[in-house]
Amino acid sequence: MIDTHCHIQFQGYKDDRDEVILRCIKKGLIMNTIGTQKETSRLAVEIAEKYNNIYATIGLHPVHLFATQVDEEESKFLSHEEDFDEKYYLNLAKSKKVIGVGECGLDFFHLPNNIDFKIILEKQKKVFIQQFKFAQKNNLTLVVHTRDSEPDKNLPKAYDEMAKLLAKLIKKYGKIKGVIHCYSGNWIQAKKFLDLGFYLGFTGIITFPPRKTNPQPTLDLLEVVKNCPLDKIVVETDAPYLAPQLYRGKKCEPWMVEEVVKEIAKIRGKSVEEIIKITDDNAKKLFNI
Numbered sequence: 001m002i003d004t005h006c007h008i009q010f011q012g013y014k015d016d017r018d019e020v021i022l023r024c025i026k027k028g029l030i031m032n033t034i035g036t037q038k039e040t041s042r043l044a045v046e047i048a049e050k051y052n053n054i055y056a057t058i059g060l061h062p063v064h065l066f067a068t069q070v071d072e073e074e075s076k077f078l079s080h081e082e083d084f085d086e087k088y089y090l091n092l093a094k095s096k097k098v099i100g101v102g103e104c105g106l107d108f109f110h111l112p113n114n115i116d117f118k119i120i121l122e123k124q125k126k127v128f129i130q131q132f133k134f135a136q137k138n139n140l141t142l143v144v145h146t147r148d149s150e151p152d153k154n155l156p157k158a159y160d161e162m163a164k165l166l167a168k169l170i171k172k173y174g175k176i177k178g179v180i181h182c183y184s185g186n187w188i189q190a191k192k193f194l195d196l197g198f199y200l201g202f203t204g205i206i207t208f209p210p211r212k213t214n215p216q217p218t219l220d221l222l223e224v225v226k227n228c229p230l231d232k233i234v235v236e237t238d239a240p241y242l243a244p245q246l247y248r249g250k251k252c253e254p255w256m257v258e259e260v261v262k263e264i265a266k267i268r269g270k271s272v273e274e275i276i277k278i279t280d281d282n283a284k285k286l287f288n289i
């Protein structure tokens, strides 16, 4: 199995990283550990250099463009305020273990207070375009982060904005290999990304039961899992976040990606072995590994 998106270099594993990696290795898991700014990208490469079965993706997450306090159940941190330092990332990209650029994209969920949304959106787009071009130039796969705001916020939909932006960039600069990580949009939006040649990455979110107060987003997502061409599906955990339902409340570990595989097998009426084979092949093709 290949966990195409985890953060094994994050602080959440500072006390048990070696044990967690060992558990993953014992299960034969291959991991892509993803950077979110300079320091976590550097650490991703450092860990990837140390372990055969770990690869690295380097880049700048939209939440790190402005200093803001991120305070959620699973993650509490003060985000950095960084620009995409091409020279710095180019140096990291010299490592053969670097396979992708990201996670980069649009995040309308964690917005800094006191800054106009228009200004935030412009900056998020600008930094995303820089990384799109960087990935293309260096023949690396683009790992795209897209997160909507709370529904009551009356902001544009991040998935719609991202689909428009990618279509424009591909028209201008040509094709790119990439994945919409932690996909949680609907089927209409999914089709737009698939038409642009993108893969969809599914996390433990697909194992969560629909929320009683608002079941539609989960039902929409399950429709995507049902309809997505099998050759466009990759699996991921986003560990240490988003532990699948069976382990909910615990810190997520990359080997738990097996729960995502099991859920896809159930939804698609295939055996677990078949889904492992299909998603492994897809991930290898997507990231040239």
Ligand SMILES: [Zn+2]
Residues within 6 Å of the ligand: 005, 006, 007, 034, 103, 238
């Ligand atoms: Zn992530």
